[in-house]
Amino acid sequence: MQAARHAPLTDVVELSVSAWFYRNRTIAGFDNPARSLYVSVRELVENSLDACEDAGVLPDITVDLERVSPKRANNRIESEPQVFRLRVQDNGIGIPRDVIPRLIGKMLSGTKFTLRQSRGTFGLGGSLALLHGQVTTQQPVEVVTGTAGATEGTRVVMRLDIEKNEPVVIEEERTIKSPDEHGTAIAFYLEGDWLRSKRKIVEYFAQTSIIVPYASLTFRAPDGRTYTYPRVFHSLPRPPREMRPHPRGIDVETLKSMVTNTRKKTLLSFMTSSFQRVGKTTASGLLRYAGFDPEMPPSQLTDEDLVGLMRAMASYNGFMIPSSDSLSPAGEELLKAGLQRLNPDFVAVSQRAPSVHEGHPFIVEVGVAYGGQLEPGMRLYRFANRIPLLYDEGSDVSTRVIRELNLKNYGLRPDDPLAFLVHICSTRVPYKTVGKEYIGDVDAVRREIQLGLMACLRRIGESVRRKHRAQRQRKREDRLLRYYTFMACILSDATGRPVSTTRLFGGA
Ligand SMILES: Nc1ncnc2c1ncn2[C@@H]1O[C@H](COP(=O)(O)OP(=O)(O)OP(=O)(O)O)[C@@H](O)[C@H]1O
Ligand SMILES: [Mg+2]
Incomplete structure (x- = not known):
C-alpha cells in the first residue's frame, strides 16, 4: 500500500x-x-x-x-x-x-x-x-x-x-x-x-x-x-495636521470602505468630502474622465466600478498635489542646531519644497557639515520622520546620491572631514522593509536629495575656499614680516640705529 x-x-x-x-x-x-x-x-x-x-x-x-x-568571567560566555x-x-x-x-x-x-x-x-x-x-x-x-x-x-x-x-x-x-x-x-x-x-x-x-x-x-x-x-533647541517642530487621503494614493479596499461608510448621496459630494484638495470642478472633471454620472449614489458602485474609479484617480492629472500640512519637517534652524552637536567649522542646510510620491507628500531636508572635530572622510547620517536609520546604508538612496556627487566641483575631496545629513519626512516614507531601515531608490526622492546636497556643498565649498584664502593671506603676511624683520636687523647693524618694533609690528 x-x-x-x-x-x-x-x-x-x-x-x-x-x-x-x-x-x-x-x-x-x-x-x-x-x-x-x-x-x-x-x-x-x-x-x-x-x-x-x-x-x-x-x-x-x-x-x-x-x-x-x-555576568560571567569568561568572555566567550559573556x-x-x-x-x-x-x-x-x-x-x-x-x-x-x-x-x-x-x-x-x-x-x-x-x-x-x-x-x-x-x-x-x-x-x-x-x-x-x-x-x-x-x-x-x-x-x-x-x-x-x-x-x-x-x-x-x-x-x-x-x-x-x-x-x-x-x-x-x-x-x-x-x-x-x-x-x-x-x-x-x-x-x-x-x-x-x-x-x-x-x-x-x-x-x-x-x-x-x-x-x-x-x-x-x-x-x-x-x-x-x-x-x-541635554536639550540644545527649545521649540518643537510645527505639528503635523491630520489630512483626508489624496485621491492619487488610494487603493481599492480603502476606496470600498470609504464608499461603504459615506453618508453622501452623490458621487460628486462623496468625492469633495472624502478627499483632500478636491473641489467641485476637480471632482466633476475626474468623474467625466472616469465615465461616471456625478449624481450616481456611491452605494450603487459595483466592485468593477470601484476598480475603474481607482484606476481613473491614479491616472487623472487634474488633481492638485497633496497638502504638506500633514508633514512636520524639522526646519533649517533645528537641523543646524543638530549638526552643531558634531562641532564642525561650517554647516549648511537646505529644506526642499514639498513633493509627491504615490499620492503622499514628502519633504527632503539635507545638511552638510565640514571641518572642526569631524574625522577625515565622508560620513552620512540618514533620518526618516526623525528616526535615525542605522542599517543597510549601502542600499539607501542617499548613499547612491552621495557616491555620484563630484566633490571636486566644490573644491572638496572625499578625505575631507565631511558629514552629510539627509532627512525625509512623509506620511508614507518609502521604506524598503517594516524594520524601517532604509529608503528605496525613488526617482522623485533621489532628485530632491541631490539638489539639496548640491546647494549645501556649494555653500560649504565657498566657506572652505574663503578659509583657505584667509590662511594663504596670513601665511603671506607672516613671510613678509619675517623678511622685513631680517632686513631691519641688517640695516640696524649697518647703520648702528636700533630697530623700531613699533614700525615693524604696528601700534602706537
Ligand atoms: N510611550 C507611549 N505613550 C503613549 N502611547 C504609547 C506609548 N507607547 C505606545 N503607545 C501607543 O501604543 C500604540 C502601539 O505602539 P506600537 O509601537 O506597537 O505601534 P505604532 O507605534 O503605532 O507603530 P510602529 O509599528 O510603526 O511602531 C501606539 O500607536 C500608541 O498609541
Ligand atoms: Mg511604535
Missing part, C-alpha cells in the same frame, strides 16, 4: 496575528539577540518621542538598560545572550486607563494609522518588542502611565496572549499623581546581547540627539556608563 503523501486536509490551523508576526519577526528586525536589543530600545524610544510630540511638550526621555542575568531589563520613561501624552491593554498588548493596534507624519506606522514595533521579551524571558510587562489633568494614574502588569493576540492583565492599581504630571514608563525583561549591540545602541542615541535636539535624552547602559544629551 502506498503511504499518504499529504497530511489530511481536516488539520486546518489558524495563526493569530501575533503568532504570525512572532514567527516572522525578522521582517521587523528581530533577527538575533543583538539586533533584537537594539530594535527594542529603538521602538520604545520612538513611541515615547511620538507621545511627547502628540502632547506638544519638549521630550524628556530616560532609558535604563540593566543586565539582570549574572557574549552569549543574556537577560536585560529595559525601562523607557517619557513625559508624553500618557495612555488612558481603558486602552492600555489594547494599545500595548495587542499587535496591529495603534493610534497612528492616520494621514499625518509620525514615527510609528505599523502598529507593531513596540508590541513586538514586548512580545519578544515575553517569549525569551517569560516575564510580564509593567506599564505606569497617566494623562494630563487627572489626579490618578495607572499601573498595569500584563502579558500578551500570543495565540489570541489579546492582552491579559495580571495586576492593576491606581497611582496618585499631580494633574500636571503626564507620561508613560514601560518596563520589561528581554534576552539580548549587549556586547554586540552596544555600538549601534549608543550610536542610535547620538544620532537621535542630532535630529531631535529639542529632546533631553538619558541612557543608562548596562556597563554602568550614562550617556546624556
Whole structure:
C-alpha cells in the first residue's frame, strides 16, 4: 500500500496575528539577540518621542538598560545572550486607563494609522518588542502611565496572549499623581546581547540627539556608563495636521470602505468630502474622465466600478498635489542646531519644497557639515520622520546620491572631514522593509536629495575656499614680516640705529 503523501486536509490551523508576526519577526528586525536589543530600545524610544510630540511638550526621555542575568568571567560566555531589563520613561501624552491593554498588548493596534507624519506606522514595533521579551524571558510587562489633568494614574502588569493576540492583565492599581504630571514608563525583561549591540545602541542615541535636539535624552547602559544629551533647541517642530487621503494614493479596499461608510448621496459630494484638495470642478472633471454620472449614489458602485474609479484617480492629472500640512519637517534652524552637536567649522542646510510620491507628500531636508572635530572622510547620517536609520546604508538612496556627487566641483575631496545629513519626512516614507531601515531608490526622492546636497556643498565649498584664502593671506603676511624683520636687523647693524618694533609690528 502506498503511504499518504499529504497530511489530511481536516488539520486546518489558524495563526493569530501575533503568532504570525512572532514567527516572522525578522521582517521587523528581530533577527538575533543583538539586533533584537537594539530594535527594542529603538521602538520604545520612538513611541515615547511620538507621545511627547502628540502632547506638544519638549521630550524628556530616560532609558535604563540593566543586565539582570549574572555576568560571567569568561568572555566567550559573556557574549552569549543574556537577560536585560529595559525601562523607557517619557513625559508624553500618557495612555488612558481603558486602552492600555489594547494599545500595548495587542499587535496591529495603534493610534497612528492616520494621514499625518509620525514615527510609528505599523502598529507593531513596540508590541513586538514586548512580545519578544515575553517569549525569551517569560516575564510580564509593567506599564505606569497617566494623562494630563487627572489626579490618578495607572499601573498595569500584563502579558500578551500570543495565540489570541489579546492582552491579559495580571495586576492593576491606581497611582496618585499631580494633574500636571503626564507620561508613560514601560518596563520589561528581554534576552539580548549587549556586547554586540552596544555600538549601534549608543550610536542610535547620538544620532537621535542630532535630529531631535529639542529632546533631553538619558541612557543608562548596562556597563554602568550614562550617556546624556541635554536639550540644545527649545521649540518643537510645527505639528503635523491630520489630512483626508489624496485621491492619487488610494487603493481599492480603502476606496470600498470609504464608499461603504459615506453618508453622501452623490458621487460628486462623496468625492469633495472624502478627499483632500478636491473641489467641485476637480471632482466633476475626474468623474467625466472616469465615465461616471456625478449624481450616481456611491452605494450603487459595483466592485468593477470601484476598480475603474481607482484606476481613473491614479491616472487623472487634474488633481492638485497633496497638502504638506500633514508633514512636520524639522526646519533649517533645528537641523543646524543638530549638526552643531558634531562641532564642525561650517554647516549648511537646505529644506526642499514639498513633493509627491504615490499620492503622499514628502519633504527632503539635507545638511552638510565640514571641518572642526569631524574625522577625515565622508560620513552620512540618514533620518526618516526623525528616526535615525542605522542599517543597510549601502542600499539607501542617499548613499547612491552621495557616491555620484563630484566633490571636486566644490573644491572638496572625499578625505575631507565631511558629514552629510539627509532627512525625509512623509506620511508614507518609502521604506524598503517594516524594520524601517532604509529608503528605496525613488526617482522623485533621489532628485530632491541631490539638489539639496548640491546647494549645501556649494555653500560649504565657498566657506572652505574663503578659509583657505584667509590662511594663504596670513601665511603671506607672516613671510613678509619675517623678511622685513631680517632686513631691519641688517640695516640696524649697518647703520648702528636700533630697530623700531613699533614700525615693524604696528601700534602706537
Ligand atoms: N510611550 C507611549 N505613550 C503613549 N502611547 C504609547 C506609548 N507607547 C505606545 N503607545 C501607543 O501604543 C500604540 C502601539 O505602539 P506600537 O509601537 O506597537 O505601534 P505604532 O507605534 O503605532 O507603530 P510602529 O509599528 O510603526 O511602531 C501606539 O500607536 C500608541 O498609541
Ligand atoms: Mg511604535
